[in-house]
Amino acid sequence: MDVADLTPAQARERFRGGERRPTAGWCRGWTQANLIAVPKALAYELLLFAHRNAQACPVLDVGEAGAFQTRLFPGDLRTDLPGYRVYRDGRPVADRDAVVAEWREDLVPFLIGCSFTFEQALLAEGVPVRHLEQGSNVPMYVTGVPCEPSGVLSGPLVVSMRPVPEPLVATAVEVSGRYPMVHGAPVHVGDPAELGIDDLARPDFGDPVEVRAGEVPVFWACGVTPQAAIMASGVDFAIGHLPGHMAIIDARDDDYRVT
Amino acid sequence: MDVADLTPAQARERFRGGERRPTAGWCRGWTQANLIAVPKALAYELLLFAHRNAQACPVLDVGEAGAFQTRLFPGDLRTDLPGYRVYRDGRPVADRDAVVAEWREDLVPFLIGCSFTFEQALLAEGVPVRHLEQGSNVPMYVTGVPCEPSGVLSGPLVVSMRPVPEPLVATAVEVSGRYPMVHGAPVHVGDPAELGIDDLARPDFGDPVEVRAGEVPVFWACGVTPQAAIMASGVDFAIGHLPGHMAIIDARDDDYRVT
Numbered sequence: 347m348d349v350a351d352l353t354p355a356q357a358r359e360r361f362r363g364g365e366r367r368p369t370a371g372w373c374r375g376w377t378q379a380n381l382i383a384v385p386k387a388l389a390y391e392l393l394l395f396a397h398r399n400a401q402a403c404p405v406l407d408v409g410e411a412g413a414f415q416t417r418l419f420p421g422d423l424r425t426d427l428p429g430y431r432v433y434r435d436g437r438p439v440a441d442r443d444a445v446v447a448e449w450r451e452d453l454v455p456f457l458i459g460c461s462f463t464f465e466q467a468l469l470a471e472g473v474p475v476r477h478l479e480q481g482s483n484v485p486m487y488v489t490g491v492p493c494e495p496s497g498v499l500s501g502p503l504v505v506s507m508r509p510v511p512e513p514l515v516a517t518a519v520e521v522s523g524r525y526p527m528v529h530g531a532p533v534h535v536g537d538p539a540e541l542g543i544d545d546l547a548r549p550d551f552g553d554p555v556e557v558r559a560g561e562v563p564v565f566w567a568c569g570v571t572p573q574a575a576i577m578a579s580g581v582d583f584a585i586g587h588l589p590g591h592m593a594i595i596d597a598r599d600d601d602y603r604v605t
Numbered sequence: 606m607d608v609a610d611l612t613p614a615q616a617r618e619r620f621r622g623g624e625r626r627p628t629a630g631w632c633r634g635w636t637q638a639n640l641i642a643v644p645k646a647l648a649y650e651l652l653l654f655a656h657r658n659a660q661a662c663p664v665l666d667v668g669e670a671g672a673f674q675t676r677l678f679p680g681d682l683r684t685d686l687p688g689y690r691v692y693r694d695g696r697p698v699a700d701r702d703a704v705v706a707e708w709r710e711d712l713v714p715f716l717i718g719c720s721f722t723f724e725q726a727l728l729a730e731g732v733p734v735r736h737l738e739q740g741s742n743v744p745m746y747v748t749g750v751p752c753e754p755s756g757v758l759s760g761p762l763v764v765s766m767r768p769v770p771e772p773l774v775a776t777a778v779e780v781s782g783r784y785p786m787v788h789g790a791p792v793h794v795g796d797p798a799e800l801g802i803d804d805l806a807r808p809d810f811g812d813p814v815e816v817r818a819g820e821v822p823v824f825w826a827c828g829v830t831p832q833a834a835i836m837a838s839g840v841d842f843a844i845g846h847l848p849g850h851m852a853i854i855d856a857r858d859d860d861y862r863v864t
Contacts, residue, residue, distance in 0.1 A: 389649050
């Protein structure tokens with residue numbers, strides 16, 4: 347069965363079984379989300395950070411402290427994502443297939459919107475999505491653009507990049523702009539140096555993709571931004587998803603489309 | 606000088622001097638906001654309550670704990686509103702012109718969007734605004750509609766009401782819908798009983814207004830909703846604005862308009 351045809355529950359079951367793969371293209375029509383789980387003591391500052399940097403950190407759902415389910419994720423947040431990254435003192439210390447042992451009773455899980463949500467809409471309007479063509483993870487870059495701080499939390503904006511043929515840039519902007527809760531329109535079109543990105547061939551997360559002649563790199567705010575803030579701020583403990591290895595939730599892409 | 610022509614700084618200066626009046630119609634083109642200040646220990650649950658009930662509680666700005674300024678309110682939140690309501694153990698215990706003595710070092714101030722923001726746009730499209738005509742406060746009602754809880758916080762939706770001539774209802778919906786960050790489109794048009802409101806002539810906050818023949822009562826989510834939650838939840842301490850007596854902030858109504 348093509349992974350595009352799986353339901354979220356079926357995909358979660360596969361990941362619970364240990365499959366570690368980027369989720370771009372999985373569960374067509376269903377929404378994917380970034381995970382960031384922080385100790386309750388930091389939950390206010392994280393939620394305010396998300397509010398103050400809403401394009402990068404649109405909050406789709408928040409669980410109770412210690413819960414490993416949320417309304418939109420009726421699975422087990424400790425096992426049902428394909429990959430996790432554990433942070434201690436602001437440093438990634440382990441990538442895991444499951445975080446049952448690491449999950450703490452005081453952890454508050456946040457699900458943050460993901461730009462994979464509008465990729466089917468881009469394709470439907472004829473905008474190619476290179477990492478889907480390549481069967482790879484989307485490239486993500488830590489920029490030089492600072493987020494607005496919240497308490498102890500500060501850090502740079504993280505972006506995802508998709509190369510878009512010049513004649514289709516306006517379409518890509520317009521189509522993604524219809525999904526403001528999953529990053530919406532791009533934050534930048536064109537020269538990566540404007541964002542402080544040195545080399546498109548060396549993404550900070552995910553895989554590089556080919557930018558062909560006549561294509562422009564287009565950058566969207568990325569829900570890995572909270573993880574960059576965890577690192578930049580030296581937060582003592584947090585668990586995120588492995589970039590590109592998303593939580594697949596019981597919501598439809600269309601739920602986040604505005605008209 | 607007509608109060609409509611005052612700048613926010615001028616209005617704040619007047620209120621600092623002790624003037625207690627509803628602010629509908631003040632500072633034309635400038636944005637007004639609801640205030641709710643809660644102890645830091647409750648700030649996370651309040652921010653999450655606001656997020657979960659975003660149409661009623663759109664967060665425009667959040668101050669640091671103990672601060673009495675925010676980015677959008679460069680005055681003194683303890684003196685520069687025309688009226689305050691102090692809550693203890695979920696009960697309103699005092700209405701005040703200033704809350705210098707009551708303000709605590711652990712209070713976190715939240716500014717929440719207000720439907721006054723789209724009233725000039727309604728007028729510009731020919732939709733009358735009765736409480737402005739009457740020179741009174743907008744009528745507000747506690748409904749029977751429950752908000753989504755957050756931790757200890759739960760409570761009913763509060764709405765404001767404006768009577769709209771039937772042929773202009775669609776216009777009123779469309780115009781206010783352009784301002785999603787200040788409650789946006791109505792939550793209900795027509796029969797007040799549908800919201801659990803018994804008697805339009807007896808609002809829970811503000812003043813009653815005349816509903817004329819051929820007019821329909823139209824209800825918008827209201828930023829007094831957090832204060833209703835403070836009451837319903839028995840929160841030990843909070844300070845709000847006196848309903849209708851808003852914080853006038855350094856933002857333009859147009860800043861909250863989407864196209």
